Amino acid sequence: MKALPPQHVMYEALINRDSTFEGLFFVGVKTTGIFCRPTCPARKPKPENVVYFSKSEEALYAGFRACQRCHPLERTPQTPELIQRLSEMVESSPGKRITDWNLQEMGIDPSTARRQFKRHYGMTFQAYQRARRMGLAFSDLREGESVIGTQLNQGFESASGFWEAFQKVFGVPPSKANGTHCMLVKRIVTPLGPMIAMADDTGIHLLEFIDRKGLETEIKWLQKKTKAVMVPGENDHLKLLTEALEDYFEGKKLTFSLPLITHGTAFEESAWDQLQRIKVGETISYGELAKRLDNPKAVRAVARANGKNCLAIVIPCHRVIGADGSLTGYAGGLWRKQWLIDHEKGNY
Ligand SMILES: [Zn+2]
Missing domain, CATH: 3.40.10.10 (DNA Methylphosphotriester Repair Domain)
Incomplete structure (x- = not known):
């Protein structure tokens, strides 16, 4: 950075x-x-x-x-x-x-x-x-602006670009949110760039860098899975997450204990569970992760499950690297993966 x-x-x-x-x-x-x-x-x-x-x-x-x-x-x-x-x-x-x-x-x-x-x-x-x-x-979630109405009334003169963009990304206009299952969407600014977080009453469903490849597809998939209407806002889970990320980036506390809600197959769930057991400052290979799952041959399936993690940083898929020590892939960008690994090695 x-x-x-x-x-x-x-x-x-x-x-x-x-x-x-x-x-x-x-x-x-x-x-x-x-x-x-x-x-x-x-x-x-x-x-x-x-x-x-x-x-x-x-x-x-x-x-x-x-x-x-x-x-x-x-x-x-x-x-x-x-x-x-x-x-x-x-x-x-x-x-x-x-x-x-x-x-x-x-x-x-x-x-x-x-x-x-x-x-x-x-x-x-x-x-x-x-x-x-x-x-x-x-843009309504930009720092210092919280009321969606203000943005709708003032920011976008003619074509209500905000409205169109919102529907494009989230499927449903914010006004349709009444009385249905709501997923609150918050933009969190970090030293590695802005992130998007989503949570409902039960817990946190998504945390990703906004420029992550395939984010819109991931959001649509989550929406289908949860049947939730997505609206900008904040709840206690998102507040806790924001504070935890602040501590993380400042190097004060590098572990998370947050209510995370995942939507994977049994195999993916066990892979994500195992990811959370990798210690701060430690990196392991996909092969090692497969071994820890008592399924040493499932290296490629493990890599796929890693790629489907929608809770960046808090489920630390960035701690898995190639067997030769190379970084391999990261949807949020390799420079971020490197930064996270260095940050954790330097602060634990
Ligand atoms: Zn200028």
């Missing part, structure tokens, strides 16, 4: 449009929902309205949109026309998904769009759309 300079230093750089800070941080403006480079020519916000990010993607996931003056997503000075056109299309209806088929209908080659976005923004067109959608769906 790239560390940010102290806040007062960044704010000063911002005021002075100091180009030596270019690329070191990005700045989101809470009052406008826009994020900028430090050198943006636009009028500078008050310090209390500013949020800092180390990467432009983090700003997108936090619900900010790119400034039209300083173009913080651009890596090259000129925006190719195709990217310009597609980004405008996304902004005009941010909750909608533009599929490869839609692109073809418009006479655009999907692989060209993918390539150009990848080169220019460092992510594919689909990943860009997903980041924007998730960002909008979570």
Whole structure:
């Protein structure tokens, strides 16, 4: 994780449009929902309205949109026309998904769009759309804003992009939540980026990094499984989880005792149970995990069960690595897996 300079230093750089800070941080403006480079020519916000990010993607996931003056997503000075056109299309209806088929209908080659976005923004067109959608769906959960109504009334003028994005991600509009089984959804900011947590009265069902691959599919699957309506909010379980994560990241307490609700097959459940027995600071191989399950041949099934864990960090699937010591996969990104392992080895 790239560390940010102290806040007062960044704010000063911002005021002075100091180009030596270019690329070191990005700045989101809470009052406008826009994020900028430090050198943006636009009028500078008050310090209390500013949020800092180390990467432009983090700003997108936090619900900010790119400034039209300083173009913080651009890596090259000129925006190719195709990217310009597609980004405008996304902004005009941010909750909608533009599929490869839609692109073809418009006479655009999907692989060209993918390539150009990848080169220019460092992510594919689909990943860009997903980041924007998730960002909008979570923007009411942004720090300092808790009331969903405020966001609905103020944040999204014409196309009610928030509403569309929310339904896209969670299936049901928040207003339909009355009298049904509710799953509360909270955004938790961690030093490794924002996470999403879901809990009902019985316990915590999901904890994932917001940019995790396949998160939307996982959420839909969970929704089907629990038949719950998902609404932004908080309960005691989520409060406890937030505190426990704070302690974890500060290195104060690296173990968790939280009510976790899992939805696996008997085999997956036993694998996840075994994961929680791996000690803090210890890493084991998939083969070793299979052995601990008295099923030494089930290495691949164990790896699959690991991948299906939807409770990142608290069910420590990051403590399982390749037999040769390599990190192997992690849906939240290998850099996070490495960070978690180092953090635990350094603090237990
Ligand atoms: Zn700007």
